[in-house]
Amino acid sequence: MINGLTWLLGCQLVGEVLVRLTDAPVPGPVVGMVVLFVLLRVRRSGDDATVVRAAAGLLRHLQLLFVPAGVGVIVYLGTIRDHALPLVAGLVVSWALGLAVVGWTTVALERVGARR
Incomplete structure (x- = not known):
């Protein structure tokens, strides 16, 4: 180990x-x-x-590694609340872009696989 x-x-x-x-x-x-x-x-x-x-x-023991992140959210809750709209917008946009990239990659890999 x-x-x-x-x-x-x-x-x-x-x-x-x-x-x-x-x-x-x-x-x-x-x-x-x-x-x-x-x-x-x-x-x-x-x-x-x-x-x-x-x-x-x-x-x-992965759940223990989330404790510092959770404490950080609680400590900076006021700052997070003050910037909630940009944070949510960034999360939604990055989620949508990530989903689109995964979709395009899947389609491209399926095309490559179909050629073989």
Whole structure:
């Protein structure tokens, strides 16, 4: 389990460093997940057991990771209330754009699959 957690945190650290060096507008943990994905795809299939065990352990306690976000919402409830309209508008627009992109991607992949 320690080995798997080391891999997970190492990939997150690599992501953070890459974001800081390149000044990319993407969160470091997201880049770290991409790095982890690439490493898992490149490595042999049997080598990922430690990472899978560590991830399963974290997923069992996933609800605890939402506590800081919930506390942040409560702490900044006044600010959120003051900016409710732009927040809701941003959520609705980003949801609609995400839905459209997923739809277009699905249609494009189905066309590619039909050609084969």
